[in-house]
Amino acid sequence: MPDSNHRFFDGLNQTLTLAWRTLVQIRHNPWELGDFSIQPVLFLLLFLYVFGGAIAGSTEAYLQFILPGVIVMNMVFVTVYVGHGLNMDLTRGVFDRLRALPIARWAPLAGRITADLVKQAWSILLLLAIGFLLGYRLEGTVMGLLGMSLLLLTFALAFSWVMVWIGVIARDPEHVQLFGFTALFPVTFVSNVFVPTESMPPWLQVVVELNPVSLLAEASRGLLNGEAFLQPALWSMAWALGIGLVFAPLALRALERRLASGSSP
Template sequence: MKALDQTLALAWRSLVQVRRNPWELGDYSIQPILFLVLFLFVFGGAIAGSPENYLAFVLPGVIVMNMLFVTVYVGHGLNTDLTRGVFDRFRALPIPRWAPLAGRILADVVKQLLCIALLLVVGFLLGFRLETSWAHLLAMVALVLTFAVAFSWVMVLVGVIARDPEHVQLFGFTALFPVTFVSSAFVPVDTMPVWLQGFVQANPVSLLADAARGLMNAEGPALEPALWSLAWALAIALVFAPLSVYALNRRLARG
């Protein structure tokens, strides 16, 4: 219980820091709304015939895309603590080694939840209507948050090995853009070249977007892509969590 209290305190520290960084707060609020509005009104007519028809398709995709981009700030904040010597102070405190990492990821879950809620509110204001049930919607939120927790370990590793916070953002966004856009998050897979469709269908971003779309709109199956998304999340966590802890211990040992 003491370790849990320490983790919650460190998570609260990460959340309070957002108030001092208005640009980061904009990335959690303005950026996802901007992406949704741009995709909806710029591409909606070309892809679905009208923005109204495209909204039900693109909203789950934007939620998934924004979830991945928000995880970059886990690595960014961690690297900031490392480069500024904050982790040296953590090592001197009687807290578990994993508490700072767990607190950072827990804070990210709260931020992810706020982003999802904000996008859903904007989506409803733009005309989105839930075609399944509120239980399915909550299942979608839980699925996206579960994947966010797993994928955060990837950004923890990037945050540990990067030289400075700017390199974390550069690498994170550069790597995420092609993975996100070469998926079914924004366009149907059957509109892509045949040689590309196999990769898109196996892309975890596509699987998560399809699962979210099925849970929100009843468009296509939801159970199979949801199970594959959970399998991807488990695999990512099993690989990158130990690597992140190992890389962090090596960096702290080097001083």
Template sequence: MATKAVPVERRVGVGATVRQTATLAWRSLVQVKHNPWDLLDLSIQPIMFLLLFTFVFGGAISGSTGDYLQFALPGLVVQNALFYTLSTAIGLNTDISKGVFDRLRSLPIARTAPLAGRIVADTFKQVWAFGLLMGFGMLLGFRVQTSVAGVLGALALLVVVALAMSWMSVLIGLKASSPEKVQMIAFSAMMPLTFTSSALVDPVTFPAWLRAWSEVNPVSYLADAIRGLLIGGEVATPALVSLLWAAGFVAVFAPLAIRVFRTRV
């Protein structure tokens, strides 16, 4: 007796896409259990930067390490969040190079679920890094001068902007031929953005041309907003401009990254 063929549904619904994204995000998070070095790398680097900048440069820049810690910790939180977007790019490139995405493509799942799953998982890791830096900073003497709401607002703003800017790293990760090239290209892009901003020093000491760039640098707006939310100061304008920059990054880099992802995977 002939069996009637059942047509295969090619389009995945929104609900199924969300579930598949959550499953693949969990896959990325569970990898930490089997490879704890990932968590150590995420934990050691921000603490190392915090100690180095505070105790090596703090006295020279602010006159005391305590004053510099109070100024610089919000900026270090921003710097670490943006640097960690490189991990998203490297992880994507590694999965593609090892054929992981080829195996996922053979499954009846949404094409964008592996990409979205990686980004969502790394967002949770951003929360861990924020909590770690804040906790260790408070052990060194940093004090929040606003409120719990300010801390939660800083975390929310940081995650939103870092998630938006991660699309630039994702595009680099998809275009580069190896994880080493991802790290080289992405680090070369992130380094000038963070060090020519108000994240770590007051731009008033910059040359005029560099100060002009710092005043429009998206990292400056984000650092100023986080600083205002944690220790006081203007919040509304830098936060709004940060969100506008975030929308711009998504509008430009997300479509490009998805297009490259669909052609490469």
């Protein structure tokens, strides 16, 4: 038992080292962080100033509604880059070289996912900072803000397994983005991220209320705006658990098959 604990902590240390390797690369190519920084801010500004007056009557009122939604939308979108980065490592042989080292077999994949969670945290922090500069009012508590961040990072961790699976089965990084964004656009836009559910046709409201993106957005608004959040937060965690239980085994089996076949999809 002590030996197994020692191996686990060694693997954990190796995971953090590999995550740091991924993050340090940003210094040499800062544009890698662009999709986690520029894209979400552009989405926030465009929707706020183009649609805010029409949807909420004023940009001030719409900012209270849209900021948590954009944070959720961005969290879902940027999980694509977990699969994209993994696919690049696989197709270039980097993953094979890492697994040939005397490290835990799960450390390279865990390091990739851990680095993505750090980038996710950066996106949340950046969007909150921009929101406060634009006039967003935190009507909840600081604990609510921290709770929202923890909820989103937990869901991002679970949803990353979907993108790991896509990253393994896709032929190249371009196909990862094609498959990932094609699947995410309808899930994200058929939600209450941009408009209240009540403004939609009754038949569409049923779909939107079951959408995990809607549940996350509703929970995030509740935590930030001091409103009810418990029920959507619990349903979000249930979705995260279900997604992880389904896609983590699928992704790991697909990864083992691809590595066994010489990194061919």
